[in-house]
Amino acid sequence: MKVMFQVNDKDIQDIDTTILYTPSFNYNEDAVYFINNNCLVITKDSSPQSYDISDDLYKLFKEEDLKSKSDLSKIDEIKLQILSSLNSDKEVFVFFNVLTYLDKPFKEKIISYLKTNNKRIINYTTQIEETLLLDYLIVIHNNSVIMEGKKELVLQEEKIINKLGFNLPFIVELSNNLKLYGLVNKTYYNNQELVDDLWK
Amino acid sequence: MEIANIIESKPKSNIYGLVGNINLTSNNKNYNIITDTKFNSTVKEYLNSPKDTSSLKMALLKDEILTKKSSELSIGDLKKVSLAKALIENKEYIVLDYFDKELTDKEKSYFKRLWKKLTVDYKKTIIIFTNDITSLWDIAKEIILIDKNKVSYTIKEEAYTKVLDLFDKAEITKFIELIQAKGIDMKYYYESNELLKAIYRLKENG
Numbered sequence: 001m002k003v004m005f006q007v008n009d010k011d012i013q014d015i016d017t018t019i020l021y022t023p024s025f026n027y028n029e030d031a032v033y034f035i036n037n038n039c040l041v042i043t044k045d046s047s048p049q050s051y052d053i054s055d056d057l058y059k060l061f062k063e064e065d066l067k068s069k070s071d072l073s074k075i076d077e078i079k080l081q082i083l084s085s086l087n088s089d090k091e092v093f094v095f096f097n098v099l100t101y102l103d104k105p106f107k108e109k110i111i112s113y114l115k116t117n118n119k120r121i122i123n124y125t126t127q128i129e130e131t132l133l134l135d136y137l138i139v140i141h142n143n144s145v146i147m148e149g150k151k152e153l154v155l156q157e158e159k160i161i162n163k164l165g166f167n168l169p170f171i172v173e174l175s176n177n178l179k180l181y182g183l184v185n186k187t188y189y190n191n192q193e194l195v196d197d198l199w200k
Numbered sequence: 201m202e203i204a205n206i207i208e209s210k211p212k213s214n215i216y217g218l219v220g221n222i223n224l225t226s227n228n229k230n231y232n233i234i235t236d237t238k239f240n241s242t243v244k245e246y247l248n249s250p251k252d253t254s255s256l257k258m259a260l261l262k263d264e265i266l267t268k269k270s271s272e273l274s275i276g277d278l279k280k281v282s283l284a285k286a287l288i289e290n291k292e293y294i295v296l297d298y299f300d301k302e303l304t305d306k307e308k309s310y311f312k313r314l315w316k317k318l319t320v321d322y323k324k325t326i327i328i329f330t331n332d333i334t335s336l337w338d339i340a341k342e343i344i345l346i347d348k349n350k351v352s353y354t355i356k357e358e359a360y361t362k363v364l365d366l367f368d369k370a371e372i373t374k375f376i377e378l379i380q381a382k383g384i385d386m387k388y389y390y391e392s393n394e395l396l397k398a399i400y401r402l403k404e405n406g
Contacts (some may be wrong), residue, residue: 023276023302044275051404059344067267071349073221097275100301101331103368126302129371165304170371170392177396183403191371198399 004092004120007017007033011143016121016134018151023126023139027096039092039122040085044101047077051084051145058083061109075101082110086117094122099130107133109160128166131155139164151187201349203295204228207327210342212292213319217336218329219367224297232286235297236278238270243281246270247288255284258314260307262310276302294318295327312339333360334370337390339354361388 007011007030010019021027036040058064061083066076078098084092091116099107111133114121121134131137131151138148141164147154155161156170167173175188178198188194210216214305218224226233239246244266253263259280269292270278279299286294300308316339318324328336336343337360345353345366355363364373372392379386384402389395 022304023307024274026272026274026277035397073223075221096319097301102300103331126304128305165306167305171375174375174392177392178399181396181400183400191375191378195382196374196402199379199382200383 005033005037008143010138012122013136014062016115017138018131018134019122019124019134019138019140020111020128020131021124021126025140025143027124030045030135031096034094036088039086039094040098041094042081042085042098044074044078044095044098046081048081048084051080053080054087057086062107064194077107078102086113092122096124097126099123100125100127129169132169167180201346202226203233203327206346206351207293207325212325213323214341215315215319215326215328215339217340217343218327218346219331219333219343222346222349224257224295224329226295230291230378231293231295232289232291233295234279234282234286234299236275237282238278242267242269245280248287249288251288252284255287258287259284260310293325293327295329297405298327298330300330300332308335311380315339331368333367364388
């Protein structure tokens with residue numbers, strides 16, 4: 001891994017990264033930094049004048065209804081922003097706590113689409129479940145990096161995560177507890193894998 | 201969509217969940233919508249009340265925020281300031297517009313206790329607008345689903361598990377459905393410790 005960006009004392013590596021932050025963190029300066037560094041930035045409040053989205057993309061994401069919808073909700077606008085950015089030639093996509101507003105299938109399809117097209121993803125979030133979407137995890141509290149590393153390593157630090165006010169992701173917590181009962185012998189990050197191992 | 205039109209006929213002093221792809225509005229003076237409203241002054245000037253510190257405390261903010269302007273605040277803190285303002289204004293209805301999206305899990309638990317206290321002790325009616333069913337099912341008396349700007353379903357709390365297909369499912373629900381897909385008789389649980397015990401019992405009994 002090599003450092004791609006240095007934003008407000010955070011080194012962002014060349015790997016898909018979740019930035020888990022406690023809610024008093026104001027990400028405006030980070031957003032400006034990424035815009036100035038030629039990244040595609042999506043926030044809850046940015047709303048372009050128009051959206052350039054191909055029929056194929058609407059179809060792929062099963063969002064054909066959005067094509068002709070006039071009374072757009074905030075969630076519709078976020079979806080349109082994301083869909084209209086997918087064919088951008090920018091290499092790095094930065095989401096500022098917007099994926100949390102979307103249903104999980106749409107969210108997972110976006111991540112998968114970007115990965116398939118070799119885009120780098122940086123996702124700022126306050127939702128612990130989203131830490132499972134990407135490989136690397138940086139945890140921020142009071143503007144400082146508290147922990148960082150591969151998500152599997154960082155999510156082992158349950159005491160620190162709890163102290164910051166977060167629970168572990170559901171599947172991580174459940175499998176850790178099942179380990180205590182002697183029913184499994186490792187931590188899981190995927191529901192299906194855990195169910196398959198419990199009932200072979 | 202005008203929130204008063206959805207809620208007006210419901211019994212007061214309760215907590216309601218609201219799910220749907222809409223933008224909420226309110227022209228009714230009895231309603232406060234809690235959102236990340238920006239303002240052109242300091243927090244102290246915006247709140248403009250001797251009760252500012254106590255309401256900030258209820259919203260989990262410290263006094264030091266009083267001298268800050270909205271441009272210096274995070275979205276999460278803006279939402280909390282909006283809540284503090286609503287507590288000062290003391291209106292009958294508090295509408296939380298995706299309030300849960302900028303909270304830690306610990307804060308979510310605190311605010312659930314606060315919503316209950318506000319309905320019981322202060323006779324407020326709380327409307328939680330969210331896409332996260334898990335933030336509703338242990339607290340909301342009813343969940344109201346909106347589709348195409350109309351109420352499509354109203355679901356009472358005793359029926360939540362029967363309509364799970366209508367929601368973006370909670371992680372625990374998805375996990376239970378994977379177990380059920382193996383042909384295993386597993387009922388729905390809301391709490392992971394209850395699920396844990398159920399798995400243990402199933403494995404113990406072979």
